[in-house]
Amino acid sequence: MTAVKKVPFHLTNTLTRKKEEFVPSDPPHVGLYVCGPTVYSDVHLGNVRTFTSFDVLYRWLTHIGYNVRYVRNITDVGHLLGDAADGEDRISKGARAEQLEPMEVVQKYTNGFHAVMRLFNNLDPSIEPTATGHLLEQVEMVQRILKSGFAYESNGSVYFDVPKYAEKHGYGGLSGRKIDELLANTRGTEGQDEKRSPLDFAIWKNAEPEHLMKWNSPWGVGFPGWHLECSVMSTKYLGSTFDIHGGGMDLKFPHHECEIAQSVAADGQVPVRYWMHTNMLTVNGRKMSKSEGNGFTPEELISGDHKLLDRGYSPMTVRFFMLQCHYASTLDFSNEALQAAEKGLSRLMAATDLLPNLRPAASSEVDVAALEQRCYDAMNDDLNTPVMIAELFEGVRIINSVNDGKLSLDQEGIDQLSRLFEAMVFDVLGLMREGAGAASDRVLDGLVKEFIHMRAEAKASRDFATSDRIRDRLLELGIQLNDTKEGTTWNKV
């Protein structure tokens, strides 16, 4: 048996816009940082897509033998709502609207976020730091940036001096921006008189009296700039230069650009070796976003209680739907696509469940190793889950054919295929079996078996009217009967 080549992994580094071989700086350790949610409202499906993509990255790196430290933050300090600096941020606004303490808002939506992550079977990160838990470190980073001369204090706030930094180190490399173009496109300059350049961004912001979340600092009462927390927490836990930093495409500029500038200004180190950006989930071709209000919450998705949903879909259907598309492509959400995914997933799972019952042949007509190799190749090629899933469906065909006695597979081949499916379907893609199967509900199983028995008797006496009535009635109740050579089986539909 030829050995399957499980490495090297390649990923598209958005810093270079090229697919590169992934070589960790300190193997087998890998440092992975992903920008987490701002917890001022419910997460929607677009957020879920991003975190699911990185969940698969985390699972894959782990699967091919790396020891991954996965850091994903919780942004629990509100960002200002606009440049107008009216002293209000999203969390404060939410707190006022819901008559809650800001930290109650934070807790509420953090809990909700965790519940959603679990619902979609996303693994917990190794560390989940919060911005409020790292105030001291953020103040210290501001001080280091001030000391390096790339920031200035103005009226109780501290701003990052973008033009000065750009002159020395260059700015905009990640997102492909040029300083002149950025300046030419600057809009809305009112309320920015504290800044020397409209491109400058706050790394510490003076708090208005009505601002709810604020802390003492060397520059007065205020709160940290919103790019700062990621710079602080990523480097604190992963080192001044770490392997992979991920996030949604919409964070590329300015958020990630600013992170790079801050780290270089503060510590003289380029913080990230590989940047990975996931694309957006769209609805009718438009980005799903909180501000557009076109997002579904997971509850609405499962219940189907939303004007754009024909009916509900299970979390695993949605996860599978997402993984049938490459992370770097936009994915358009539609009922038809969801329904297709639902059926495909059910076929994949049905075949997976057949694996333990396959009867081995003396010889094998199938090259399972080749299939396995194609799965590894697909995943190592920039996490190409759609191609890997396509290979899995080749496996489904094999499993069903063997089950039908149309193809022979020896015990070794069955074992190898079982291991492959176990690894890819459950460990790597992170899919789970859903719903009550026959084995999980003894009463139901007993009742259905009794009906199957009655129907068999009716069939034996060629009373097909009765046997069909039993089958049709059960189907109406969501129980599908399947006649096979070995007898009748059932499953929920």
Add this chain to the structure above:
RNA sequence: GGUCACGUGGCCGAGUGGCUAGGCAGAGGUCUGCAAAACCUCGUACAGCGGUUCGACUCCGCUCGUGACCUCCA
């Protein structure tokens, strides 16, 4: 306006300079008392117009269309 993507068969979505993606739906077939499931076969798709090439869906240019970022967003 600037920058950058994308436009694949009924739908969703991979991919590649010449060789089958895959899923769902549809058609025909095998099996079955009939179904369901499963398996087999099928559609010759790559926005349009030029160019490069022996050959382009894949490279280049233009046109049209859509979207993202430039402001909080995954």
